[in-house]
Structure formats: structure tokens, C-alpha cells
């Protein structure tokens with residue numbers, strides 16, 4: 028369980044109660060994935076682990092709705108696999124029934140969410156630091172042409188050192 032993620036344990040316990048799986052929260056391991064940039068979550072059958080894109084798992088509570096739905100989606104995969112093994116299709120009738128019981132439309136994609144774009148916005152920050160003045164700006168993308176204006180004005184190159192934060 029990712030201890031710092033808001034309400035993950037409580038939410039899994041609620042889902043467990045709703046699905047008659049009282050031990051669900053204790054059984055499932057939830058881990059953040061920092062490499063996950065195109066999807067929001069996945070369930071690793073072999074390791075019995077839910078992985079959620081780190082930016083989403085660690086997002087502030089304004090993202091609770093999305094975080095809960097993605098956790099529900101993956102937890103339902105876990106329950107279907109435990110109950111039916113390979114016999115059930117990934118988003119088949121069993122999975123859809125669990126989603127409905129938890130109060131969700133059983134949708135595979137969430138409209139309006141571009142996981143890649145959200146990850147870029149939430150998870151990537153580039154520090155542009157002038158090695159001469161030690162002034163830094165944090166930008167969401169690498170700006171190689173950006174120069175330190177004060178340095179350029181005083182006749183230096185103004186080149187910045189760029190570092191990916193987090």
C-alpha cells in the first residue's frame with residue numbers, strides 16, 4: 028500500500044465490502060509507477076499488484092474522483108482474476124458487474140483524460156538554472172534556447188543548465 032496516497036486504503040476497504048471481499052484492502056498491494064505515462068493504471072496478475080501512474084496516485088484530493096475510478100477498475104480486475112482465473116475476459120461480464128456494483132459505468136476509457144498529457148503536466152518539471160547568477164526557473168518542458176537575460180546583457184552566453192526535477 029502506498030502510505031502517502033490519500034484515502035487509497037479506505038477506498039479499497041469500501042470496495043471490498045461492496046464486493047463481499049472483506050480482505051481486499053489487506054490483500055492488494057498498490058504501488059505508484061513513475062514510468063507509466065500513457066495509461067493510468069494496470070493490474071499485475073503475477074505479482075498481484077495494482078500499479079497506478081505516480082502523478083495520479085500522489086495527486087491532491089481534487090483528483091479523488093479519477094483516482095477512485097482507476098483504483099476500482101484495477102481492483103475489479105484483481106477480484107475477477109481471483110474468482111475466475113483465466114476463464115474471464117479482462118473487461119468481460121464479471122468485471123462489468125463489479126464496476127456497476129461499485130456505482131460506475133463499466134467504461135474502459137475515461138473520456139476527456141489524456142493520460143500522457145496529464146502525466147507531462149503533473150509529473151515533469153525542468154529546472155533552468157543560470158550557473159552565473161544562480162537564478163532558476165521551473166518550466167514544464169526543456170527550453171534549450173532560453174537564456175539568462177541578465178547574463179546576455181552583460182556580454183555572457185547566458186546559457187542555462189537544465190535539470191529534470193522529481
Ligand SMILES: [Zn+2]
Nearest residue numbers: 100104117118
Ligand atoms: Zn482494464
Ligand SMILES: [Zn+2]
Nearest residue numbers: 157160175178
Ligand atoms: Zn545569469
